[in-house]
Amino acid sequence: MADEDDLALDEDPPERDTATDDMFGAPAEPLAPVPVAGAAYTVLARKYRPRTFEDLIGQEAMVRTLTNAFASGRIAHAFMLTGVRGVGKTTTARLLARALNYETEVVHQPSLELGKEGRHCAAIIDGRHMDVLELDAASRTKVDEMRELLDGVRYAPTEARYKVYVIDEVHMLSTAAFNALLKTLEEPPPHAKFIFATTEIRKVPVTILSRCQRFDLRRVEPDILAAHLDKIASLEGARIDQDGLALLARAAEGSVRDGLSLLDQAIVQADAGQIVSAAVVRDMLGLADRAQTIALFEQVMRGETANALASFKALWGFGADPAQVMLDLLEHCHGSSVAKALGPEALTLPKDQAARLAGVGALASAGTLSRLWQMLLKAHDEVRRAPDPSAAAEMAIIRLCYAADLPGPEEALKALRDGEPVGGGGGGQSPAPSSGGGGVGAGGGFAQARMVQPTPRPAQETTPVLASFDDVLKLIEARRDIGLKLDVDRYMRPISFRPGAITFEPAPGAPSNLAGRLVKALKTWTGQPWLVAAEGGGGAETAWERQKREGREMRAEIEADPFVRTVMDAFPGAEIVEIRHAPAVEVEAAPEEADTETDE
Structure with missing residues (x-):
């Protein structure tokens, strides 16, 4: 019996039937398949x-x-x-x-x-x-x-x-x-x-x-890198918005490896088959929308403190890093300076954004942009080191808006020498305070207070008189509305003009709200209602078309000049790179000789 018991113990116990219920009476569940580890993922x-x-x-x-x-x-x-x-x-x-x-x-x-x-x-x-x-x-x-x-x-x-x-x-x-x-x-x-x-x-x-x-080995240009990233995304079966690819190429700073690493990260931001939008890529990178930062830059250049602060708070609410916003403003300042010197074609940006920065550069002097660059460099360093980066960025924007209207050293010196009031410093929002030290810290405020006292200021600003469409363009430029000036120059082909009414033909690509924006601006500046209507055809040239035509005619006239042709023939391969207008030289008129003859 003992041997039989030992033999019974040596036998393997019966295997449980998986089809039967468990000990609590619940039906048996099918066994889950054991996951098999695949090959390690290779980064792009x-x-x-x-x-x-x-x-x-x-x-x-x-x-x-x-x-x-x-x-x-x-x-x-x-x-x-x-x-x-x-x-x-x-x-x-x-x-x-x-x-x-x-x-x-x-x-x-x-x-x-x-x-x-x-x-x-x-x-x-x-x-x-x-x-x-x-x-x-x-x-x-x-x-x-x-x-x-x-x-x-x-x-x-x-x-x-x-x-x-x-x-x-x-x-x-x-x-x-x-x-x-x-x-x-x-x-x-x-x-x-x-x-x-x-x-x-x-x-x-x-x-x-x-x-x-x-x-x-050179840095890879953003457009070339964006096309390369698009090709690899297609091979991976991923779909990324073109603006998102441009953001990735810009963030890579010319490095192909950095671009591919960012693309690896962007592909997993959406489910399979879905398009990864530019907004998602911007969120991933922690960037602010470039169009919004350009609008902020334009508001700073116009000295609109309240609007600039509201724009920054909107960017901050969307999760933009204040230091990155300062970097974007630095980039826009650099882009405006380059566009002022070389034209918008020199900027590796979309055409509309390059045109907006070129408009800022056209209305601002090189000295103003240079001073703004120095202030932005200091502001970026302050924002990085500040315990509250958002507050530091807001203070920097207030300082930039206040300094937007300040004259340069040469302009201030000339105004002081001529006994004229030194303009600027108001920030475009409110009149300067009558007491306190608010204007002294910006540089030149104390001198302005001493020099302006004997000069009476006009009680109110005179209402501009608009006698032609060119006067409208000059008024927009004087008011420093960069976006409106840019759109009016590019897209408005005037048909007829009379005080209070403008009829124009919209050029291809004209914004749909252009007429409304112009009506609102003219009513604010002139104090009277205006009617601005768009018609189908018959308009004259836009300001940009006229400028380009005059440039072509001037170039053709110069190339036809005998002296220029002689020089071009003497130096094969030479070409006219740029045409500049020499400053007019003022010649003092000689005093008239006194008539020594006497009447007989």
């Missing part, structure tokens, strides 16, 4: 790393130089690749290592045509080729390690054509390590090639640079 920056030189974007000059060098056999023994992060330095170094050792059944010489995988390409890409050594200078900075590395240079390669040394972040090497490298770089063996990459080219000794062929 690694997944879409360029495999050929044709895949490199924004580096056409370097690729062209290398292509010609390889085709003619003039291959340098050392290359120095420099540029900001993420522009492709390490990728280019690996492609160069492949190109130097490229070999197929039909190709037996270095080649940049890497479309077909060569005999050594896979091993070089995987980093396991014996003759291609990729090193990180940050972890091998000592001179002993460099000497150990250089001891193997004199030995011939085992498999490939060249022994290639790829040293990343070469500026991290010590001075002794650089000195150990000098002799080998000056007289290298014919089978050795060196490829260096660095982000700090100024930290590399000149003695090293003079022994290398240097390539400066």
